[in-house]
Amino acid sequence: MPSLPVLVLNSGSSSIKFSGYEAVNGQRTKLFEGAVDGIGTDLGQFWIKDADGKKLVDQNPALPTRAVAFKLVADALHSGKFPMPVAIGHRMVCGGPTVQKNQLITPELIDEMERYTAFAPLHTPIAIYIMRESLHIFPGVPNFVCLDTYFHRTMPEVVTHMPIPDEYAAMGVRRYGYHGISYESIVHQLQPSVPGKLIVAHLGNGASITAIRNGQCLDTSMGLTPTGGLISGTRTGDIDPGVLLFILRKIAETTSDATAAADKLEVVASKKAGLLGVSGLSNDMRELREAIQAGNAKARLAVDKFTWTIAKWIGSFVAELGGLDMLVFTGGIGENDIASRAEICSGLGALGIVLDPARNNVRGPAIISAKDSPVTVRVIPPAEDLMIVNHVIRLLGE
Numbered sequence: 001m002p003s004l005p006v007l008v009l010n011s012g013s014s015s016i017k018f019s020g021y022e023a024v025n026g027q028r029t030k031l032f033e034g035a036v037d038g039i040g041t042d043l044g045q046f047w048i049k050d051a052d053g054k055k056l057v058d059q060n061p062a063l064p065t066r067a068v069a070f071k072l073v074a075d076a077l078h079s080g081k082f083p084m085p086v087a088i089g090h091r092m093v094c095g096g097p098t099v100q101k102n103q104l105i106t107p108e109l110i111d112e113m114e115r116y117t118a119f120a121p122l123h124t125p126i127a128i129y130i131m132r133e134s135l136h137i138f139p140g141v142p143n144f145v146c147l148d149t150y151f152h153r154t155m156p157e158v159v160t161h162m163p164i165p166d167e168y169a170a171m172g173v174r175r176y177g178y179h180g181i182s183y184e185s186i187v188h189q190l191q192p193s194v195p196g197k198l199i200v201a202h203l204g205n206g207a208s209i210t211a212i213r214n215g216q217c218l219d220t221s222m223g224l225t226p227t228g229g230l231i232s233g234t235r236t237g238d239i240d241p242g243v244l245l246f247i248l249r250k251i252a253e254t255t256s257d258a259t260a261a262a263d264k265l266e267v268v269a270s271k272k273a274g275l276l277g278v279s280g281l282s283n284d285m286r287e288l289r290e291a292i293q294a295g296n297a298k299a300r301l302a303v304d305k306f307t308w309t310i311a312k313w314i315g316s317f318v319a320e321l322g323g324l325d326m327l328v329f330t331g332g333i334g335e336n337d338i339a340s341r342a343e344i345c346s347g348l349g350a351l352g353i354v355l356d357p358a359r360n361n362v363r364g365p366a367i368i369s370a371k372d373s374p375v376t377v378r379v380i381p382p383a384e385d386l387m388i389v390n391h392v393i394r395l396l397g398e
């Protein structure tokens with residue numbers, strides 16, 4: 001069986017991550033990984049590591065635009081030091097209502113997905129740019145889109161339908177849900193014994209939580225956009241719509257341009273709110289924990305809001321699932337912030353969720369529940385790139 005080098009391109013709002021895998025039969029071997037980070041800031045970073053973690057590239061370049069950033073990646077991938085991919089997988093946050101399946105990327109498909117930029121405005125433009133460039137710089141290599149919304153396709157209509165006038169629902173306004181590739185990768189890692197009633201909390205700078213029944217998504221916290229659901233680093237999460245209207249009217253006092261006002265509201269709700277907004281200090285959990293240690297009351301309130309909201313969602317998901325077998329924490333905070341996990345679970349004993357403080361005192365994969373806890377609580381890092389490689393290999397064979 002020949003080896004199949006697969007390239008994964010995974011863009012965030014200010015970063016482009018990439019990795020190369022060799023796929024032989026069911027085996028997946030990481031060959032290299034890298035990232036350009038800090039696009040549009042003064043803190044540009046560009047690094048590539050080999051399979052053993054040895055740094056092959058480590059630079060601090062100026063990254064004024066995504067074009068400059070992607071050119072660095074493209075030049076490195078064409079330098080002859082890395083195998084030419086036979087296929088490329090692109091992570092895409094949202095393809096809109098008409099593009100819900102992972103599939104081969106064509107110029108027409110990119111145009112179609114671009115129509116729904118408003119559904120993930122921080123993520124879609126850079127992903128669309130990279131897809132167009134990738135078709136151009138890797139001619140003849142099939143490119144596939146892997147959607148974060150794909151895992152959530154099994155949610156029932158009662159969950160996806162928004163309580164709005166039908167004319168807006170007809171425009172594709174509904175709950176899509178995000179972080180789907182991470183959730184899929186957790187279910188994949190739990191196979192062949194995926195618990196029937198499972199909740200996974202993906203707690204990173206963006207945070208969401210998902211209820212999974214028999215391996216399929218039943219409900220998730222993010223909605224039309226990744227701004228919905230849990231309070232996260234810089235996003236409001238679910239909020240009384242009247243609050244957004246109040247802020248919009250305040251903004252409207254300073255401009256008569258409706259689009260400019262909407263853009264400003266977007267910045268408030270997506271970039272200035274959440275942990276950053278409440279603490280007035282930082283969106284980074286490590287900094288907030290340090291501030292709490294130093295007695296900062298606003299940092300304490302921000303983190304309390306975060307953990308309190310997550311506990312509420314867990315309670316509602318247990319009701320939806322009709323019980324719970326396993327709770328999994330993943331994402332930067334889920335994997336590393338021992339105190340957040342303890343605080344979230346501290347009031348959930350009545351739901352059968354009991355942590356063992358000694359077992360919880362870890363960073364990385366572990367079972368952290370008490371031996372006699374009715375619900376097993378685990379920490380499992382996501383394996384999103386591997387999931388994308390698996391989709392690409394499957395789609396190549398179709």
Ligand code: AMP
Pocket residue numbers: 203204205206233283284285286287331332333336337338363
């Ligand atoms: P992610 O978006 O998944 O990379 O997660 C980023 C979040 O994880 C940030 O809020 C970080 O502060 C948090 N995080 C990463 N490492 C740690 C750590 N060792 N302790 C606490 N929080 C951490």
